[in-house]
Amino acid sequence: MTQVLVLGGTGEARALAAGLVHRGVAVTSSLAGRVANPRLPAGEVRVGGFGGPDGLARWLTEHGTAAVVDATHPFAERIGASAATATSQAGVPLLRLQRPGWQQGPGDDWHWVDTLDEAATVAERLGDRIFLTSGRQGLSAFARCTRPYFLARCVDPPEPPLPPRLDVLLDRGPYTVEGETALLREHRIDVLVTKDSGGDMTTAKLVAARQEGVPVVVVRRPPRPPAHTVADVDAALRWVSAILDA
Missing domain, CATH: 3.40.50.720 (NAD(P)-binding Rossmann-like Domain)
Structure with a gap:
């Protein structure tokens, strides 16, 4: 029972x-x-x-x-x-x-979208080096983006189709602001893509993006x-x- x-x-x-x-x-x-x-x-x-x-x-x-x-x-x-x-x-x-869900605060440069396909369009418009934290199953939405460099963080390795210029970082939270800031700087990230997952485990990336002046594309919850x-x-x-x- x-x-x-x-x-x-x-x-x-x-x-x-x-x-x-x-x-x-x-x-x-x-x-x-x-x-x-x-x-x-x-x-x-x-x-x-x-x-x-x-x-x-x-x-x-x-x-x-x-x-x-x-x-x-x-x-x-x-x-x-x-x-x-x-x-x-x-x-x-x-x-x-x-x-x-997460709430946008002073200093945040957030761009809200409804789908990952829309996120790909907006992110490509905003920058050339894009950090994807939206999950491995949604990476196919970015496969058509041939110009930007992508860094994708996933728990497990993703499967094709994938963006042609892609590095994959296998990692699992929680994360720190210091670590996320170092990651943004090391890879010269100029756009962050995330889903509005909420919670504290992955908010460090949002704080780091705010401090580094990196715009964030946020996918709304369905x-x-x-x-x-x-x-x-x-x-x-x-x-x-x-x-x-x-």
């Missing part, structure tokens, strides 16, 4: 799973399997998809799941939509645990299905406790 299913892959999801296990809750964390060596959460872990909304609804029913917490990355559109549909079908309460939403792990733990107590 799984009392709570956590759709995970984020730091918040791991913290939530640890908190639930500490409280004696039977929790299963679901990971998409896109990262070769993910940081595993406490409790039970399953890797891979459910077979769409219908498959997830069946899984919830078969495992007697009392609640689902969608703590996936803000850009994980497919699983978010599946979770909303599946929990409705199965009659299981759904919570969205979503970290707040719309998600309506769901009760909280912004931090403590609030999610309280919600789960209320569901289980009821």
Whole structure:
């Protein structure tokens, strides 16, 4: 029996799973399997998809799941939509645990876009040496950009199609402002591209860009299905406790 299913892959999801296990809750964390060596959460872990909304609804029913917490990355559109549909079908309460997005501050030169394709167009217009921190799966959007030099930071090696002038840095956060500043200077970066992931783990690059006068192309978060939403792990733990107590 799984009392709570956590759709995970984020730091918040791991913290939530640890908190639930500490409280004696039977929790299963679901990971998409896109990262070769993910940081595993406490409790039970399953890797891979459910077979769409219908498959997830069946899984919830078969495992007697009392609640689902969608703590996936803000850009994980497919699983978010599946979770909303599946929990409705199965009659299981759904919570969205979503970290707040980043807020532009004084001295920031941010350029907001809706897609990675638009980010490629804007970044190429802004500079010649571009730092991509938008994830390996989106690098194909920049493959048509033949003029600029790109530095892409990823957890795992990316697959083609890729920009012709590309260096790949395999690394995983958290990062420091000092380290990010050194990276910008070493590679003579004049544009930074990122998704509005939010959270503290990768904000150092934004501070470094501000200090170095580097413009930032920021991809907006995609719309998600309506769901009760909280912004931090403590609030999610309280919600789960209320569901289980009821």
